Amino acid sequence: MAGLARTRRFRFTSHIPMDRYVVVGNPVAHSLSPRIHARFAAQLGERIEYATLEAPLAGFRAAALAFFKSGGQGANVTLPFKVEAFELAEHASDRARAAGAANFLAKRDGRIEADNTDGAGLVADLRDNLGVRLDGARILLVGAGGAARGVVAPLLAQHPRALVIANRDVERATSLARRFAAAGPTSALALEAAASGEYDLVVNATSASTRGEPLALPDAVFRAGAFAYDMAYGPAAAGFIARARSRGAHASDGLGMLVEQAAESYFLWRGRRPATAAVIAELRAGAA
Ligand code: ATR
Numbered sequence: 001m002a003g004l005a006r007t008r009r010f011r012f013t014s015h016i017p018m019d020r021y022v023v024v025g026n027p028v029a030h031s032l033s034p035r036i037h038a039r040f041a042a043q044l045g046e047r048i049e050y051a052t053l054e055a056p057l058a059g060f061r062a063a064a065l066a067f068f069k070s071g072g073q074g075a076n077v078t079l080p081f082k083v084e085a086f087e088l089a090e091h092a093s094d095r096a097r098a099a100g101a102a103n104f105l106a107k108r109d110g111r112i113e114a115d116n117t118d119g120a121g122l123v124a125d126l127r128d129n130l131g132v133r134l135d136g137a138r139i140l141l142v143g144a145g146g147a148a149r150g151v152v153a154p155l156l157a158q159h160p161r162a163l164v165i166a167n168r169d170v171e172r173a174t175s176l177a178r179r180f181a182a183a184g185p186t187s188a189l190a191l192e193a194a195a196s197g198e199y200d201l202v203v204n205a206t207s208a209s210t211r212g213e214p215l216a217l218p219d220a221v222f223r224a225g226a227f228a229y230d231m232a233y234g235p236a237a238a239g240f241i242a243r244a245r246s247r248g249a250h251a252s253d254g255l256g257m258l259v260e261q262a263a264e265s266y267f268l269w270r271g272r273r274p275a276t277a278a279v280i281a282e283l284r285a286g287a288a
Contacts, residue, residue: 021269022053022067024060024085025078032283033076036262039282040274048270060084064105064112074106074269076262082116082146089114098180099150104265115268118147119154121261122203122231122254127158129256129280132201132227134158140194141165142217143205144172147231151205152176156184163187166194168206168216195220202249204230204240215240224248233258256280 023033029052037050053075055063060081065088067075077085082101086092089102090111096102102114126132137160141148144167155163163180166189167173173188180186189197195218202222208215209232222228228244228251230237237253244251259280267273 017071018047018049019073019270020071021048021050021074021076022072023050023076023078024053024055024064024067024081026054026057026080028052028054028078031078032258033078033262035283036259036279037266039279040263040266043274043278044272046270046272055081061088064088068105068107068112072107074104074265076265077103077105082150086114086116088112095119095153098153098183099146101146101150103150103261104268106269116150117261117264117268118257119151120264121257121259122151122229123154123158124260124264124276125252125254125256126201126227126229129260129277130227130229130252132229134160134201136161137200138162138198139164140197140199140202140221141205142191142194142202142215143167143207144169144176144188145205145207147207148205149176149179151203151231152180152186153183155203156180156186159184161185164189164194164197164199166191166217191216192218194218197221198223200226202226202228202244204228204232204237209236209239219243219247222247222249225250227251230254231257255283259283 023031034050041048086102091113093115096114096116099116104115139160163186165173165177168191170190177186177188222244226249228249230240231254233253233255241251259276263274263276
């Protein structure tokens with residue numbers, strides 16, 4: 001009898017619906033987020049379902065609303081929908097408002113809320129995983145698109161000595177620097193003019209490598225002992241990293257940022273913070 005009761009209890013718990021999450025993008029099939037969140041849940045002994053959701057390019061809003069209507073708890077949002085995700089939400093955090101974009105949605109008290117965990121992910125990877133000092137650092141942020149805009153405020157919150165934004169289209173860099181002028185020491189440059197400064201950290205936030213295009217950034221921005229970070233990961237970051245290392249700089253791709261933004265998302269959804277080091281190492285080893 002006792003055995004039967006145990007079986008019944010087991011069956012009962014196995015039928016409790018799991019909290020459901022997705023990463024929405026287009027394309028999204030190769031996203032590492034489902035693997036990352038599966039590792040987090042296993043580590044914390046929680047049962048969640050986390051899947052990919054490919055929305056049609058003109059259909060993000062309908063796809064996201066249908067997911068939440070069907071009982072979904074939360075969504076990560078990736079390219080090209082981060083601005084639409086921000087616009088969809090009925091409430092947005094300061095971080096999402098500063099970025100004008102959201103990579104995080106949650107349904108809370110019947111409304112859809114937006115946040116942006118990308119900048120927190122970048123800062124956590126640089127400062128906590130890679131030991132890069134941000135306080136007092138001279139930072140060159142390369143790029144002035146959506147990816148760059150999402151990390152300016154979180155970087156400035158670390159009190160760098162300077163945050164210089166360099167972009168191919170200098171007007172975009174100037175307007176981004178102006179937008180955040182009240183938050184810290186920002187300035188703007190054309191990409192080819194970036195060699196004139198000395199930087200402790202160079203962050204690549206352009207989409208040049210993912211488009212398969214060369215990045216016209218002078219090699220002189222990479223100094224021996226400085227740090228270079230590409231927000232892309234894997235093969236897309238290889239060229240930037242090789243250039244930085246050839247000048248004696250330390251360098252990393254953005255795999256750690258990906259895992260850290262996921263950990264911050266998990267924490268916001270579920271109130272528990274997963275450990276990230278083992279997950280980063282596992283993905284880096286290609287074993288996940
Ligand atoms: P994302 O959301 O990925 O940032 P985006 O808003 O289109 O996409 O911005 C792309 C960024 O990559 C921009 O800073 C862009 O420079 P421009 O503003 O001058 O277009 C930069 N970028 C893309 N391809 C580039 C290339 N081949 N060389 C230099 N910068 C490039």
